[in-house]
Amino acid sequence: MADHPDSRLISFRNSFFTGLLLLAPLVVTLWALRGIIELFGGTFRPLFLYYLPAWLQERPALNLVWDIIATVIVVLLITGLGYLSRYFFGKYLWSITERAVQSIPGVNAFYNTVKQIVETFSTHKRDLFSKVVMVEFPRQGMWVIGFLTSQARGEAQIKTGADVLSIFVPTAPNPTSGFLLLVPRSDVVELEMSVGEGMKMIISGGAVIPPWPATKPPVLPP
DSSP: OOOOHHHHHHHHHHHHHHHHHHHHHHHHHHHHHHHHHHHHHHHHHHHHHTTSOHHHHTOGGGHHHHHHHHHHHHHHHHHHHHHHTTSHHHHHHHHHHHHHHHTSTTHHHHHHHHHHHHHHTSGGGGGGSOEEEEEEOSSTTOEEEEEEEEOOOOHHHHTTTSOEEEEEEEOSSOTTSEEEEEEEGGGOEEOSSOHHHHHHHHHTTTOSOOOOOOOSOOOOOO
């Protein structure tokens, strides 16, 4: 018995979207990689082209090659800077550069803000988010995923008159922005998933759900 035309059309459509979903991660990755190469290479390419013969500079077909080479050189220079910063001489040179930037009115405020943000989310402060928790937000009966950032009692915590915890609730799918909540300890539910798993769940908009083999209810430490 021959297949119905509608069933063949549905099968074709389903196969197309399946193939599209398989290719999407690869295409997006290549697109992002090309964007990075064009950003770094396109910006610094003129500095390196200056040392090339004129007959090579006048070949537009080689622009992508020069972008790749320029990107590799920039990556190597940044890596060299990081390696040099481990030693006294490198730290001394960097401190001089920072003092020069700090002495420029207006620029110093912008530099300090960017530096603070970078240091906050750098690998040197991986313990910024210590636990994944749930809190009721923005109203009772609605729950959000958040991260316990501090149990310290500063001015804001003390003036609430309760034992509160600092909870950062990121937005989805962009976790770099969010809300800082001071939540009573009794209203915070700790989850057993890791910080990485919690971040994946938020970035995916809840599509990626970590497995939960827990056998006992989570309890926040005193």
